[in-house]
Amino acid sequence: MAGRKPVPFIVFYGGEDYYLDRALEQGGHWPKRQVTVLDGEGMIEEELVAALQAQSFDGQDRAIVLDNAHKFGRKGGLLSTYVENKESSDDRMVLVAVVRAEKLNPVWSAAAKKGRVKEYKRFKPWEDDKKAQRIRKEAKALGLELAKGLPEQLTAALGDDLHLIMNELRKLVYIVGKGGKVELKHAASVVAHMYPAEPYDVSKAAVEKRPNRAMTLLSFLYKHMGDGAWVPVTISLQRLVEKLIVARQLYDDKAPQLVLARAVGVTTDKESAAEFVFRKNWLGLVQRHSLKELLGYMQKLCELEAQVKGPARSKRTLVELAVLSIAA
C-alpha cells in the first residue's frame, strides 16, 4: 500500500468481501503516515469530511481508511464537494475507501478518477472456471500447488465464500508444507463435510435433472436460510428457465453457438471462449429440455411464485414439488 506513489484517493470496490477485507487490512499500513480507520456504518458525512480536513498535531501526513464507504455518496453533499475540490497532486491526506458495492456511485467514481481504483468482482454462480482460477492463484500465493480438479472440489464443498476457502488453504500449508502439492486426500482431511448451497445451486441441479442433489441442496439451504429460502429459489429457477427457453428456441432454429452463448449471458469477449463456455456449461442443459417442457416450467414457476409470496400453506412442500417436477 505504502510502496506506491501516494494519491489523494484509493478506491476498492466490488462484491468479493474477502479481497475488500484484505484491502482494508492492508490499507492501514502506512509507515510514514498517521492512519485513522473509520467505519462508514453509522457515521454521518459531516464527521467524515471533518476528519478528512483535520491536520495532525506534528504535521505528519495522514491517511484515512474508510470501510463501508458506499454509505456515502450524496450528490452535492459535503463529501462530493471535498472530492471535487481536492487536487490530484495533493497527497497530504490519503483516503482509502472500501466501497462494498458492485458499482461506484458518482462521488466515488470522481474520487477514483483523481486517484487509484481496484475492482474485486464477485463471480457469478456459474462462472466456475474463473472461481477455480482465482483459488489456484491464491493457493500459489500461499506456496501451494493444487491437484487437478481440487479448486472445483473445494468450491463444491465450501461454496463461493473465499474466506472459508482461504482458511482451508492456510491449514493445508501446514499439512503439505510450503511448495507442496495438495491432493484430494489432503483436502479431505481438513475440509469439514458440508454443502453451503446457494439458490442457484438448487436450480442448476434441478435443470440438470439431478433430483437427489437438488433435494439435498434444498434441505441444506433450508437449514441455512429457513423459510426465507423459498422466494430466492423460485426466482433463481425462473431466471434459469427463462434463459434456457430462449436458448432452446435458438438451438431448435439452429442458431450459431455464439448467439446461444450471448443469449444465456456468457459475456466473455473472445468469441471462441464464449462458445467454449456455452458448450461446457449450457449446451447439455439446453439439450435436456424441450421447448414445450420449458414453457410448462415457466407456467409452474409463475404459480409457485404467487404461492410462496402469498398466504399459501406448506410452502416448503410446494417448492420441493416444483424442484422435483423439473428435476425428475
Place this chain on the structure above:
Amino acid sequence: MLSAVREQTEGARFLGRVVEGHLTSPLLLVGDEGTGRRFSVIEAAKDSFGDGDPESAHVLQIDEGVHPDLVVVSAGEKPIGVDTIRGVVDEASDFPAYVSSRFVIIDGVDRMTLPASDALLKTLEDPPHTTRFFLLAQVYENVLPTIRSRCGLVRYRPLSEAFIVEHLKEIEPDPAKALVYARISGGSVGRATQFQLSGRLALRNKMMTLLRVGLNGDFLSLFAAVEDLDVDLPLGLDFLDYILRDLVMLPHSASNFTNLDVAEELVDLRQQIGGPRVDRLVEGLRHLRGRMRAKITLPFHVKTFLASAFTE
C-alpha cells in the same frame, strides 16, 4: 366557484350546504383521482371565503395557493404520517386568520398511516366549530372504519367521455386521440390530461408492437421487448387490456372501440392473431391480474403469459 363544478352533482350539493353553513360535519369525498374532488372543495372555499365574489382577495389568494385558511395536505409517494396530521390538528384548533371557517383538505386518507389515522380521530369526532374537514380518498375500504363512521360520505362518479374530451380540447388537437385518452382514463380528467401530457399513447403503441413480436414467435425479441418496458410495464398491461378488449369487440361493434386512432392497425392485428389466440390472451391477462396481488416478479409473469399465448 361551485358553479364551475360540473358533472359531480352530489358533491356540488353537499359542498353547497357547507358553504351555506348548514353542514359542519367532516365530509369523506370518495372517487377516482382526477374526478374533481379537490377542485370542487377549492371552489367551495372560494364561494365560502369570498362570499360569492369572484374578484375577492380571498379568491385570488386561493388561486395563488397562499390563503392561510385553506389547508391542503396530500399523500405523495409516501403515506401521510402522524407528524403531518398532528400539525393539521394543531392548526385546526386555532382560530382562522381571515374567515369564519377554515377549510382543511386531507387528500389521501386511504393512504394514511395507522398512527396518523388515530391522531385524527378525536378531532373528527368533535371538530372545532371554525374548521371544516374534507377527507379525500380513492378507495373507500382502505379508510379506517372509525374515520368513515365520523364523516358524511360523498361519492364522486367517473366523469363522462364528452366532458373529458371537452377538457382535453385545449391540449389535444386530434379529436380521435382525445377520445382515446378519455376512454382509457377511466372517467378521470386528471389521468386523461396526465396521459396526454406524457404522450402515453406511445406506450400503447409499444404494447401493440409487443403483440406483433409475439406473433413472430421469437422469444429472445419478445422477452427483450418486455424487459424494455421496465417501470412502464404495469401501465402497459392496462393498455394491453384496452387493446385486447378492442380486438374482442372488432367483429361485433367497431364503434365501441377505445383505440379509435389505430382502428385499421387493430383490424390487421386481429386478422394476424386470430380469434382463439385473442381469447387465450384475454384469459392469460385475467390470470396475470389475479396473481399481481402477490407482488410477483411482473416481467417474468408477462413473458410467460405472452409466450404461452403465442405458442401453439
